[in-house]
Amino acid sequence: MKQENIRNVAIIAHVDHGKTTIVDRLLYTAGVFRENQQVDERVLDSNDQERERGITILSKNVSITYKDVKINVIDTPGHADFGGEVERVLNMADGALLIVDAFEGPMPQTRFVLQHALAQGMRIVVVVNKIDRPGARPEEVVDEVFDLMVELDASDEQLDFPVVYTSAIGGYARYEYTDDNMNMIPLLETILDEIPAPDVDPEGPIAMQICTVDHSSFVGRIGVGRLSSGSIKKKQQVMVIKNDADGTRYNTTLTQVFTFEELGKKEQQEVYAGDIVAVVGVEDADIGDMVTSVDNPVRFDPIAVEEPTMAVVFEASTSPLVGREGDIVGARQLKERLMKEAESNISMRITELEDKSGVEVAGRGVLHLSVLMETMRREGFEFQVGRPRVLIKTAEDGSKLEPIEEATVDVPSEYAGKVIEVFGTAGGEMTDMFSRGEQTHLVFKIPTRGTMGLNTRLLNVTHGEANMFHHFYEYGPYRGEFAGRKNGCMISMSTEKSVAYALDTLQERGTLYIGPGEDCYEGMIVGASAKEGDMVVNVAKTKNLGNQRSSGADKAIQLTPPVTFTLEEALEYIEDDELVEITPKNIRLRKRLLSAVERKKAEKGKL
DSSP: OOOOOEEEEEEEEEEEESHHHHHHHHHHHSSOTTTTTOOOOTOOOSSSHHHHHHHOOSSEEEEEEEETEEEEEEEOOOOGGHHHHHHHHTTSEEEEEEEETTTTTTTTHHHHHHHHHHTTTTTEEEEEEOTTTOOOHHHHHHHHHHHHHHTTTHHHHHHHOOOEEEEEETTTTOOOOOOOOSSSSHHHHHHHSSSOOOBBBBSOOOOOEEEEEEEEEETTTEEEEEEEESEEEEEEEEEESSSSTEEEEEEEEEOEEEEEEEEEEEEEEEEEETTTTEEETTTTTTTOOOEOOEEEEOOOOOOOOOOOOOOEEEOOOOOOTTTTOOOOOOOOHHHHHHHHHHHHTTSEEEEOOOEEEEEEESSHHHHHHHHHHHHHTTTTOOEEOOOOOEEEOOOOTEEEEEEEEEEEEEEEEHHHHHHHHHHHTOOEEEEEEEETTEEEEEEEEEEEETTTTTTHHHHHHHTTTTTTEEEEEEEEEEOOOOOOOOOEEEEESSSBBBOOOHHHGGGEEEESSSOOTBBOTTTEEEEEEEESSOEEOOTOOOOOOSOOOOOOOOOOOOOOOOOOOOOOHHHOOOOOOEEEESSOOOEEEEEOSHHHHHHOOOOOHOO
16 A cells, blocks of 8 residues: 655765755755754764765655655765665665766766665656756766666666756756756655655554664664554564574564654654654664564565674774873773774674774774774774774685675776776776776776775876775685885884974985974884885984084975875775874874884894
8 A cells, every 4th residue: 555645765876966955955945944044054964074074974864744745865875885874775765866966977886876776676766966067968967877777777667767957056956957946846746756655554564674773872772664564653562573594583662663754853652654763662673673563473584784894903092192182091981982882883893802902893994994983083082093904704615705895987088097007906807897988987896905095096097087986795715915015104213393304304205294393202103205114213303503604594494295194094004013093183103013122123023
């Protein structure tokens, strides 16, 4: 039976194609905000990092009521490391809005999510955004979307997709980009007309599969999913069937039931099939768990939760500067914070090391791990992390298996050869290549290890033109050791402030990572040497002042601005014997052993 008063629609878009701004405009049109209300731009990107990085990390739900129909808008993450979230989120939707930039056209990231949506047989509405942008080419972009859908094996029905043209910044949606209306009504009308209403059984037994898990410090875990049949009342007893091989079952009472109304959750006495609901009372709620009827249990196919592929060890900081910039520096507090994260973040695996020296956090890539680090440094934590390592498995025959990613790159055709060369040095194999106009589309299989620092190298050889997207593909045979970093580092020999005079002579011998007047300590990495092999340097050296004046006046010191690292770049740069020191104010690189004598001893011990 169709629930005509509900539409569940997912939003698919490449990073920065205007997804979140469009949702803001729809909320305005539906009267969620008053005309004069001050509202943060991009309400869906509610955490600071999402706003700064311009990405959606966690999927969120909002709802809009238009013509007495409730439209649940389900946001999907656009970044590869959050790809697992995408598949689950699509399980809650009946159709999708595909948002594409009217200038850039469909991008590699769009392809990944769109492929899943098409495979689920979803109705796709194409939204060509930024039609007011200089150089916009809406008609060509629609043709490109059509070609992409053909490549992804869309059905004839899916290929007959409706198109709406929008300017999210301008606040309008149009059936034809030449129209002159200045509101979002055409997009809302298209959602009602084209996205199918949920086909559910309101009279059947309770059946809800948990697709995402929220966490509240007051009530613990909150299971979110679509109610596929029946209705759920507050204080009702239900059966939970776990998403494991045995299908473990137990009964529990749901203490609270919520639906998503406008920008938040609203507690309900009873909710009905077809809506997206959040339930409290399933203490160990996990992805894929079934909440169902005690008398007539229903079980859906299990949801595969993607396993972490990369791990990093968090330790309390041992830097000589510890405690100067962060409020929280203790190993116990670090462990407590990470164990709290383990309760709410089910996509990470967090375990204390056997020797209690640190806590290992396993996630789905460098970005996934660095988002947690960034969150913690903003909370006032100071800590250090080692080099991320990929998680190796052992096959039944005893051979080593490592995670392999599928990487897609769109690049101007003139740089295709350079891209293939870079992938070759990182253990990548090309599996597909075709040209579309001036662009070449390349597909590679590459070990997760090979993706470390790959994006930076690609941008360097293509002058910033490459657009790469990669996601976990499978565990495959181990591809052998890769060469590490070619150049050595410059390492500070003492704990002092850096001096411009010293840096002036050092910049001739490599690239600096620090400027003058910065706190340095013995063992801290202050730059990259132009040659192989590490070099211990004096960053505090000053000019010898004699009693006679030099014939030439002192030349003015001109320092090249130092290279600064983002968290992801720092993690991808370091080697096994190095650490990244993270404080609320700085990201520093250092050797694991700070003393040059200790490092020499360790080197001799290896020989």
